[in-house]
Amino acid sequence: MPPIKVKMLDSENGKGAAKAARKPRPRAQTRIQREKQDVILEAALDVFSREGFRGATIDQIAEAAGMSKPNLLYYFPRKEEIYKRLMTSMLDVWLTPLRELDSVGDPVPEIRSYIRRKLEMSRDFPRQSRLFANEMLQGAPRILDVLEGDLKQLVDEKAGVLEGWMQQGKIVRTDPYHLIFSIWATTQHYADFDVQVRAVLGKDRGGEGRFEDAARFLENLFMRGVFPHKD
Amino acid sequence: MPPIKVKMLDSENGKGAAKAARKPRPRAQTRIQREKQDVILEAALDVFSREGFRGATIDQIAEAAGMSKPNLLYYFPRKEEIYKRLMTSMLDVWLTPLRELDSVGDPVPEIRSYIRRKLEMSRDFPRQSRLFANEMLQGAPRILDVLEGDLKQLVDEKAGVLEGWMQQGKIVRTDPYHLIFSIWATTQHYADFDVQVRAVLGKDRGGEGRFEDAARFLENLFMRGVFPHKD
DNA sequence: CAGAAATTTGACCAGTTGGAAAAAACGTTA
DNA sequence: TAACGTTTTTTCCAACTGGTCAAATTTCTG
Numbered sequence: 001m002p003p004i005k006v007k008m009l010d011s012e013n014g015k016g017a018a019k020a021a022r023k024p025r026p027r028a029q030t031r032i033q034r035e036k037q038d039v040i041l042e043a044a045l046d047v048f049s050r051e052g053f054r055g056a057t058i059d060q061i062a063e064a065a066g067m068s069k070p071n072l073l074y075y076f077p078r079k080e081e082i083y084k085r086l087m088t089s090m091l092d093v094w095l096t097p098l099r100e101l102d103s104v105g106d107p108v109p110e111i112r113s114y115i116r117r118k119l120e121m122s123r124d125f126p127r128q129s130r131l132f133a134n135e136m137l138q139g140a141p142r143i144l145d146v147l148e149g150d151l152k153q154l155v156d157e158k159a160g161v162l163e164g165w166m167q168q169g170k171i172v173r174t175d176p177y178h179l180i181f182s183i184w185a186t187t188q189h190y191a192d193f194d195v196q197v198r199a200v201l202g203k204d205r206g207g208e209g210r211f212e213d214a215a216r217f218l219e220n221l222f223m224r225g226v227f228p229h230k231d
Numbered sequence: 232m233p234p235i236k237v238k239m240l241d242s243e244n245g246k247g248a249a250k251a252a253r254k255p256r257p258r259a260q261t262r263i264q265r266e267k268q269d270v271i272l273e274a275a276l277d278v279f280s281r282e283g284f285r286g287a288t289i290d291q292i293a294e295a296a297g298m299s300k301p302n303l304l305y306y307f308p309r310k311e312e313i314y315k316r317l318m319t320s321m322l323d324v325w326l327t328p329l330r331e332l333d334s335v336g337d338p339v340p341e342i343r344s345y346i347r348r349k350l351e352m353s354r355d356f357p358r359q360s361r362l363f364a365n366e367m368l369q370g371a372p373r374i375l376d377v378l379e380g381d382l383k384q385l386v387d388e389k390a391g392v393l394e395g396w397m398q399q400g401k402i403v404r405t406d407p408y409h410l411i412f413s414i415w416a417t418t419q420h421y422a423d424f425d426v427q428v429r430a431v432l433g434k435d436r437g438g439e440g441r442f443e444d445a446a447r448f449l450e451n452l453f454m455r456g457v458f459p460h461k462d
Numbered sequence: 463c464a465g466a467a468a469t470t471t472g473a474c475c476a477g478t479t480g481g482a483a484a485a486a487a488c489g490t491t492a
Numbered sequence: 493t494a495a496c497g498t499t500t501t502t503t504c505c506a507a508c509t510g511g512t513c514a515a516a517t518t519t520c521t522g
Binding site for chain 1: 248280281282283284285286287361364365367368369370371375378379382383384403405406408409410412413415416419420421422423424427428430431432433436444445447448449451452453455
């Protein structure tokens with residue numbers, strides 16, 4: 001009955017999707033459908049990223065989206081659908097910076113701008129970062145297959161790129177996987193642990209400028225640490 | 232009625248604690264009380280670190296602790312008590328490595344061993360790390376005062392130590408706060424994002440050796456990045 | 463061992479939760 | 493405007509939630 005078909009990263013259940021409608025015309029999405037779905041996803045991002053999957057309630061999401069619970073359930077027949085949709089779309093965006101790491105480019109600006117872009121994502125999409133972190137903390141029960149599949153593959157490839165640069169002597173010889181981890185960790189920290197960062201920096205230094213400072217610091221850390229130095 | 236008095240980092244509610252017992256003898260803790268409380272806290276750490284405060288249920292904790300819900304509630308009359316106890320004791324342990332950073336020592340081994348100890352904590356107490364991370368993701372509603380108080384104070388002090396070293400030219404001149412953040416981020420990553428790390432490293436490299444590799448990598452990153460280099 | 467204190471259990475409760483069903487309201491288009 | 497598909501609201505429910513309470517059981521102490 002629900003007119004929304006969601007592409008999901010399902011792995012186990014293949015039963016709920018049956019129940020063929022009498023009029024099998026899916027009939028393309030309405031304008032309202034698209035709009036409301038966006039509103040819901042936006043609200044859900046807020047709630048899920050704070051409370052995690054179990055901690056979030058449909059009521060909270062519905063209220064944040066400015067609609068009644070049954071109305072919300074009309075668009076996403078179950079809580080998990082919302083979460084999955086958020087997850088997949090987030091993962092896609094989230095990995096774009098790494099995908100753009102180009103073996104053809106020069107290592108220094110390539111790595112530098114990768115770090116910068118990742119930091120910008122923490123600044124501009126902190127909730128997505130937290131959503132992801134929340135899933136990780138829970139042991140990634142819903143996206144483990146993605147991690148072991150697409151993500152591993154992408155990282156393997158980029159680790160290869162880094163290793164190539166190392167062999168050419170363009171960057172210091174080190175573990176490419178842990179290098180990637182450290183970039184993830186340091187940049188995402190500013191989204192996931194934002195409260196702590198701001199609390200420690202205090203009112204004066206905890207403003208928007210903290211991202212500038214972080215960028216400067218990280219660039220320094222990685223450049224001096226990762227690249228051969230001759231001074 | 233409940234014989235357990237918990238030291239908590241309360242900030243607002245000062246009402247529930249009243250209700251003076253008729254026999255005001257607190258009567259010291261029983262052996263059973265100590266044992267069971269430990270069992271409960273252990274179980275609660277498991278559940279809270281995975282599900283967060285809201286996501287965790289007393290039933291889950293009780294089952295993990297091998298006792299009935301009312302029995303558990305006999306020792307900790309409310310869910311929040313358990314959480315607070317975990318939080319305070321965890322925070323204390325968690326900051327020990329930073330407290331030990333000694334201004335008198337030599338910067339290189341001091342910072343190096345700080346990183347090592349933090350990484351060891353991620354390896355040996357990953358659930359504590361995740362518990363903390365979970366609280367951060369939620370905006371630290373229950374420990375914000377600690378962050379802005381004790382934690383900030385400690386970090387301010389240690390940032391001062393780092394700055395001293397910088398002025399002596401013993402370490403590279405950089406932002407001491409973000410340096411501390413980056414050590415936190417990179418080391419805690421191996422606890423909080425453990426699933427991801429293992430998924431990406433794969434079966435062959437994802438074993439226990441990953442902490443060795445991480446230690447080697449991080450040492451390299453920070454030493455070469457933070458300290459003046461003359462080769 | 464008796465009695466008291468400590469511990470455990472079972473039954474229970476009110477509020478919340480995810481979700482179903484159906485009817486009502488709305489919008490569109492022939 | 494009538495008919496039909498879409499959207500929204502109302503009502504409802506069973507399972508789960510945090511927590512209470514009194515009774516039953518176990519453990520300790522004199």
